[in-house]
Ligand SMILES: Nc1ncnc2c1ncn2[C@@H]1O[C@H](COP(=O)(O)OP(=O)(O)OP(=O)(O)O)[C@@H](O)[C@H]1O
């Protein structure tokens with residue numbers, strides 16, 4: 078009897094948690110189907126009288142979302158691939174190679190993880206402007222080609238691979254390069270998937286940085302593009318939410334398909350995203 | 351391939367030397383065991399042969415070629431690690447093919463070769479499985495097949511049987527011997543189990559605290575141990591060891607007094623204590639008292655008291671009772687004297 082209550086209690090808490098997590102998404106979808114007056118009605122309504130699917134069509138007409146979408150895809154994929162590549166190499170060096178100053182370098186990098194991202198915006202902006210990269214794709218991509226969080230996470234995983242596997246690869250004729258790509262990376266698949274997904278989501282949703290370093294419409298990414306619904310006359314919440322729904326769908330799909338790896342990868346390294 | 355160590359020493363940290371001036375030659379085509387207690391430097395020696403570890407000083411030769419400066423990639427030996435070290439993300443077939451892939455062998459050829467090897471080690475029915483779902487014995491066979499894949503001229507095995515149960519162990523060591531003889535590959539087999547070494551190898555190198563104690567055939571190790579360590583390490587049950595002070599009187603007149611003066615320890619194999627007179631083979635007669643007598647199967651072990659010291663014999667023919675007095679006939683063969691450095695100064699073929 079006691080056990081049964083405990084189980085029920087556990088599920089009640091989990092369900093409450095899930096509802097709280099889902100609330101904003103449900104609100105978004107609900108709002109995206111409302112008429113303009115309904116969005117600001119007090120008390121708020123959850124289920125609109127007429128489901129305004131036309132909002133989705135109208136939203137896409139409001140701004141060149143296709144262009145924004147391409148920009149987002151390009152920026153997200155290049156930063157993710159680039160960052161993964163540099164991080165894998167760095168993590169290999171930190172976990173397997175011996176070089177002068179390795180530990181000090183590692184500690185310094187670790188220190189940079191403690192610096193809040195917002196503090197880096199101004200120095201990064203200044204650097205880019207001196208390189209004449211402001212308002213280019215370079216500005217959107219280059220600062221994110223290295224991430225110590227990813228390096229650190231991968232290093233932890235790489236270090237958990239036994240030395241003897243490395244020796245075996247050497248005996249089998251694998252150079253360090255081959256060992257890295259044919260053995261270490263495949264073995265660390267779940268962690269790599271996890272950091273990739275975190276990076277894709279982070280990059281896809283990035284708002285502040287693209288907003289600051291770009292000012293032409295051609296370079297806008299989706300999150301920045303959502304501003305189109307905000308004007309001096311106020312915000313069109315219904316259209317904004319309809320567009321937002323489009324923006325997050327790819328991420329939700331990605332997460333659903335890869336959640337097994339993401340959870341395994343994150344719990345393995347003892348880090349949370 | 352013949353392997354030669356010339357004055358090889360190794361220290362991991364630059365201060366404590368682990369291996370001291372090793373000198374040996376392993377003849378081409380033989381199976382040699384490196385035998386010694388845990389921590390004596392067996393794996394370290396193997397790592398130096400494979401090129402995974404560079405010696406601190408000295409030279410290593412493969413045939414006539416000095417390979418001291420070559421790394422593992424260049425030396426091209428095959429190796430089975432203490433814990434197999436299979437690639438967990440690859441199935442059995444891909445594990446065996448991996449060295450061939452690294453050697454850029456075309457895919458169809460790779461596969462053909464890998465399947466051949468899988469048949470050699472009898473795992474051809476497990477090709478699609480990942481190492482994680484194989485038994486220890488199966489993993490070991492995969493590891494051997496992988497090590498043989500690039501047809502090395504030298505195969506190194508680091509305690510490959512240590513994780514197996516007793517029966518599988520015996521089966522697998524015969525298997526290894528068979529594979530070695532079928533392929534003719536020079537093989538170095540590390541173990542701390544003397545039984546394993548005695549059964550599998552052409553020659554045995556006994557290692558202790560980083561020094562070679564003796565390097566010879568199994569019979570020579572047993573019949574002519576070069577020192578007290580080897581005498582005590584090889585043989586089951588263990589050789590009886592007494593201080594000369596406790597045994598010297600019995601030997602007076604039988605053995606040269608000069609020799610006895612230099613003697614520190616006396617070693618008597620359990621089978622060198624017979625319960626009947628063997629005539630010319632008998633060196634001395636001693637009187638003992640039976641402490642315990644045990645019989646199981648073909649084994650008979652009598653634990654005896656000799657002037658307060660314990661002696662063990664396996665050669666009791668008659669029925670004896672605990673507590674009774676028993677005269678024993680000390681045989682020439684299986685009787686040794688060792689000096690203060692532990693070196694054998696009497697016994698073995700030289701004094702037969
Ligand atoms: N990487 C290392 N760094 C420092 N010392 C080491 C290292 N590897 C081994 N040693 C030391 O070298 C000595 C020999 O070790 P080794 O692994 O060769 O022994 P072993 O004979 O293979 O023992 P076992 O039968 O337990 O495998 C030991 O004292 C060990 O502590």
Ligand SMILES: [Mg+2]
Nearest residue numbers: 392393394432
């Ligand atoms: Mg070892």
